Amino acid sequence: MHTYIGIEFARGIAAFMVLTSHYAYFLTEERTVLNFLWTGVDLFFVISGFVFAKLIFSSQINVGAFFIKRFFRIYPLYFVSLVIYLLLSGDNAEKVNYFINHIFFLHTTNSREEAFFFNAAFWSLPVEMEFYIFIPILIFFLKKYQKLLFGILIFSMFLKLFLYSHSAHPAINTYDILSVHLIGLLPEFLIGVYLHQLVVFSKNHSKSTLMKWNFISTCLGIALISMLAIYFIKNGDDGLRANILIGGWYNFACALSYAFLLFPLSSIDRWKSSENFHNIFIFIGSISYPVYLVHNAAPRLFQEIGVDMGGVGLFIACTTLTIIASIFLHHYIEEPFRVYGRNLSDKWRG
Incomplete structure (x- = not known):
């Protein structure tokens, strides 16, 4: 599978966006652009759709081999990080039940307390799993009905609005729960799928045409994300809930x-640049998953050992610890299991 260096880099950026949004309170209690960076999760979803688009349109999949690779890519590091948070978590009568539900990715089916008890970032993992399950189903239907994808996108967008309009905020009901699962977030993955198709299409055009498209796309992206960030900074969550269209489609717009x-960014690998430059981008992408999983453990660890620190110092200390831990986890947990899963998948194919 072709590695898009710019997309790998963006994966790393997404992880550090989420990290920064969770560390924002170290620096200020005011709502700033740092808080808006929680939308890095939306960036992750788009990248996931992009990465699997080629497989989706190939009309061919060995389901067993696919799930073996996905399991060993996601689960071992997730389980290790879950144990880390278990050791750092406080006493709670429901802790064991929460842990068991997390093991089976059921932690976003009951309450906010359970979903965020160990690590707030864990909420997005069930969505990823559901997308993986959906991929073979999508391939099956697209094999016969290529144009069905656009219909699914439109339907899922309006389904998201329906779920949002029936929200029981600040309480939790079934519609709220569904909205944080694939049924409510599928449009974001499909945006990534369509992006991949656009990138493939662009390869048939001249360099000058591609440069024009890159410029226009960059301007549109900056303009739209700036408007969304300004709106959030000014109005916060209450502003999103004030209008069904804004609240229901805000994350889709992000x-x-x-x-x-x-x-x-998808065309970076076609730029004339040094190998070191490319390696840095690949490295940032390679530690994105452990950064995303373990960054919320750093503040808890410092608190447990009694480190009295705040502000910029705590931000730097937690970020540094997260990067060091992520490099270790990538080399000794994530990558070995990823290779093992790939080899096992190849054997399954025969």
């Missing part, structure tokens, strides 16, 4: 803006 920005 995903679309990130897709505009990803388009020029």
